[in-house]
Amino acid sequence: MVLLLTVIAVFFPMAPALAASVASELAFHRGVVAFAEDQLEEAREQFQIVLAEDPTDVDALHYLGMIADADGKHDDAIALFRRALALAPEDADLRFDLGATLLEAGRNQEALEAFEAVLERDPERARAHLFAGIAEYRLRDYAAAVPHLEKATELDPDLGREA
Numbered sequence: 001m002v003l004l005l006t007v008i009a010v011f012f013p014m015a016p017a018l019a020a021s022v023a024s025e026l027a028f029h030r031g032v033v034a035f036a037e038d039q040l041e042e043a044r045e046q047f048q049i050v051l052a053e054d055p056t057d058v059d060a061l062h063y064l065g066m067i068a069d070a071d072g073k074h075d076d077a078i079a080l081f082r083r084a085l086a087l088a089p090e091d092a093d094l095r096f097d098l099g100a101t102l103l104e105a106g107r108n109q110e111a112l113e114a115f116e117a118v119l120e121r122d123p124e125r126a127r128a129h130l131f132a133g134i135a136e137y138r139l140r141d142y143a144a145a146v147p148h149l150e151k152a153t154e155l156d157p158d159l160g161r162e163a
Contacts (some may be wrong), residue, residue, distance in 0.1 A: 028046065114132050126156035
């Protein structure tokens with residue numbers, strides 16, 4: 001047995017790294033399934049396995065942020081989203097989720113800035129208009145809120161009920 005391990009180590013020096021990568025990949029997919037099934041603690045554990053191997057995995061950070069948000073731990077979620085955005089500043093979905101969490105946390109100005117950044121890249125994103133309008137409304141800038149809410153309803157008539 002020792003001889004076999006020695007042969008593998010000599011001829012396949014990447015074997016441990018590949019095994020770790022496979023384990024991380026499996027953990028990621030287990031985490032996605034657990035998240036989809038609302039098994040948040042299991043999902044959290046799986047994504048933490050991913051981050052233990054690669055602390056720069058943006059998707060694992062994003063999921064952990066969504067899990068923290070679902071648990072009502074807004075400050076943790078915001079920190080995770082910001083950590084992921086530092087690695088992937090162009091990720092509009094990540095920035096949108098940051099904005100939504102900031103809005104939930106009552107940090108309306110920061111939320112508005114996040115939604116405006118999303119809308120710069122995707123001006124047709126209805127939900128970003130809706131949430132930007134809500135942030136403007138909470139900031140008591142009603143004149144700025146109305147166009148966002150109208151645009152959200154124009155882009156997605158079902159959002160009219162929320163607006």
